Amino acid sequence: MLPDAEVERVLVIAAHPDDADFASAGTVARWTREGIAVTYLLVTDGDAGGFDPDVPRADIPGIRRAEQTAAAAQAGVTDLRFLGYRDGTVEPTIGLRRDLARVIRQVRPDRVLTHSPDRNYAFIAPSHPDHRAVGAAAIDAVYPDARNPFAHPELLAEEGLAEWTVREMWLSGGPEANHASDVTDTLPAKLAALRAHQSQMTDPDGLTAMITEYLAANARDHGLPEGRYAELFQVISTA
Incomplete structure (x- = not known):
């Protein structure tokens, strides 16, 4: 069944559990309160994360999926998809582009929010190599892959997933933010x-x-009134 065409839809593509919450949970919570349908797509399970050596490493993926599910609920998101790639080893491969294009065609979002593929030397934390790899693959999955019926032809021939054009992307963590999203x-x-x-x-x-x-400084630096908080994005048209 195709998503309701009358409902605005957003797909958030993140490398690890917690990435969407650091980058965009305030904005996502505002969107869901406005009636926008948001889906989270997690490329890895964050299996290289954590700090407690007494927790078996084999338990980490399940723990982190459960934590991300609980976190998403706080922002009003209940549709989560997990790809299960290995944490710390993500590359912007054709296979990853196909996997992202598949979900884009399933969800058929108006907007995709993901990591910037560009390294931010002023604030290095968002520039994890997995983040940059996922951002690069997501941009390529939006354009040209998801909209091109001849890209990854098995998606249409074997899975019945027709092409879909995303109209805009929101990139987080990069060096060229052009939009301050008020999350007060x-x-x-x-x-x-x-x-x-x-x-x-x-x-x-x-x-x-x-x-x-950090959010208060974002708001001040982008001209919002005192006492406001903001998440930053580079918004680009992809229609």
Whole structure:
């Protein structure tokens, strides 16, 4: 069954569990409150993450999927897809592009939000190699793969997935942000989403303070009034 064409749809493509929450949970929470349908697509299970050596490594993928599911619920997202790639080894391969194009054709989103493929030397944390690889593959999956009926022909021939054109992309973490998304009203939802990733944090209160300060600085630097909070994106037209 195809998604309801009357409902605006967003696909968030992230490399690891918690990436969407650090980058965009405030914006996503606002969208879902406005009636926009949001799907999360996680490329890896974050199996190289965590800090507790007593937790068996084989347990990490399940833990992190459960944490991401709980975090997504805080932002109003219940549709999550997991590809199961190995954490720390992602490359922008043809295979990954096909896997992303498949989900784009399934979800048929108006907008795709993902990582910037560009390294940000002013703030290196978002420029994890998995992030950049996923961002590069996602851009190629949006254009030209998902919209080209002759790209990955097995998607149409074997799975019945017709081409789909995404009209815009929102890239997070890159060096060229051109849009400040006001998340003041949904800041509590964002912080709750981040706190759901318990296996990844040793100082939840310190994380809350750091994120709040960072979002306030984003708002100030992009001309929002004092007391506001913002997530930053590079918005590009792909229609």
